Amino acid sequence: MTFEVMTGHRGICLDSTIERCAASCQSLVPVAESSMGEVVNTETDLGSHTGLLTPNERHFRRNNFPYPESWPGLLVEPGSRLSLSDLKRFETRELVVTLECAGNGRAFLDPPVPGEQWGLGAVSTARWGGAPLVRLLPDLPDWAVEIGFEGADGFVRSLPIEMARHPDVLLATTMNGEPLPREHGGPVRLLVPGWYGMASVKWLTAIRALREPFQGHFQVERYVIDDRPVREMQVRAVITQAGPGQARGYAWSGQGAVSAVEVSDDGGVTWFPAELKESAPPYGWTRWEAGWKPGGSGATQLLARAHDSAGNRQPLEQVWNTLGYCNNAVRPYAIS
Structure with missing residues (x-):
């Protein structure tokens, strides 16, 4: 052609x-x-x-x-x-x-x-x-x-x-x-x-x-x-699969290695550490898993946030901007 x-x-x-x-x-x-x-x-x-x-x-x-x-x-x-x-x-x-x-x-x-x-x-x-x-x-x-x-x-x-x-x-x-x-x-x-x-x-x-x-x-x-130019990827963790007792996902950052992932089952009041599994440093994401104990009955929302080696922590609140870039705010994952 x-x-x-x-x-x-x-x-x-x-x-x-x-x-x-x-x-x-x-x-x-x-x-x-x-x-x-x-x-x-x-x-x-x-x-x-x-x-x-x-x-x-x-x-x-x-x-x-x-x-x-x-x-x-x-x-x-x-x-x-x-x-x-x-x-x-x-x-x-x-x-x-x-x-x-x-x-x-x-x-x-x-x-x-x-x-x-x-x-x-x-x-x-x-x-x-x-x-x-x-x-x-x-x-x-x-x-x-x-x-x-x-x-x-x-x-x-x-x-x-x-x-x-x-x-x-x-x-x-x-x-x-x-x-x-x-x-x-x-x-x-x-x-x-x-x-x-x-x-x-x-x-x-x-x-x-x-x-x-x-x-x-x-x-x-x-x-x-x-x-200000958009450049490095912001630190982020996402939950990709979750059910009673187990959650897993990926985390990444363009500013440093993923150093920790935390999970919350009470809306961010308390957090517990996830286990970092396989990774592909220095530029690939990290797979993580976390165990948790469901309390009571009904729907539950899980949160996950990541930290990186440069000292960045994923925010709970959005950083709004007119073109909608770099929104790495924590997103809830609903479990019935």
């Missing part, structure tokens, strides 16, 4: 001139009104999830635009165009990484906010493999302040230089030991461990050094809270 050159709001927007970028982003088509094909967004069924890795076909999917029809190769400015075979010649590594959409939990905000109304299933974990991005950036010019990334769907983001140089940022070409599926950004996507999923640009077609901070739509108008 030949690659169709996109124009308008889906054209290349990695220009360091703010005015040009702003002009091209003004015509972004809202997801619900896209006329270029179906925009696919799906959650992972955490209630039936077992083990650490999410099968590729069950991994959540988040898209702002329809899937691109093909991939033209990867342009690494000032002039190198790499094929998939070229990328595979670089030394590769594998990392188990939990990816979470920044809007995960948006459906629970009160008052409601616009955007994809995610429950808690916009999160999954996979084993990603590929070449470290830094291998493609050996001689960055002194004037570079950020690295910009564009996907074949027209989604454009940037990373600070120091993050782009991190050895664990990958150009992922495999997922759970298989070639990276088209549905998850194949044949190559950026993978930024610890950050929310919007940073991991899919169907990567261009990498450019930027002279000034990128001012594109998905950089400064979306994925921000009060003009």
Whole structure:
């Protein structure tokens, strides 16, 4: 299939001139009104999830635009165009990484906010493999302040230089030991461990050094809270299965290792520790289990909250914001 050159709001927007970028982003088509094909967004069924890795076909999917029809190769400015075979010649590594959409939990905000109304299933974990991005950036010019990334769907983001140089940022070409599926950004996507999923640009077609901070739509108008950029995943525990006497789930954080999970059966008045089971540090989630004794009869609500090694504790109350990002507030799990 030949690659169709996109124009308008889906054209290349990695220009360091703010005015040009702003002009091209003004015509972004809202997801619900896209006329270029179906925009696919799906959650992972955490209630039936077992083990650490999410099968590729069950991994959540988040898209702002329809899937691109093909991939033209990867342009690494000032002039190198790499094929998939070229990328595979670089030394590769594998990392188990939990990816979470920044809007995960948006459906629970009160008052409601616009955007994809995610429950808690916009999160999954996979084993990603590929070449470290830094291998493609050996001689960055002194004037570079950020690295910009564009996907074949027209989604454009940037990373600070120091993050782009991190050895664990990958150009992922495999997922759970298989070639990276088209549905998850194949044949190559950026993978930024610890950050929310919007940073991991899919169907990567261009990498450019930027002279000034990128001012594109998905950089400064979306994925921000009060003009502060959304970056690291917030600490969170979720209950995925529970019944009389037993509860289990997952916990993760982009700011440090999960250090503890606590469970409450009295609305948060008292808490007791859960047992941390298998984990996939430093970037994968932790599976946990907890025993508890039902008291009396009737319905019970369980709560779970996580702590991480950076000293963060999952909040009981929502942190409301107009775009509905980073809502990691504890959610009750009802048991009849």
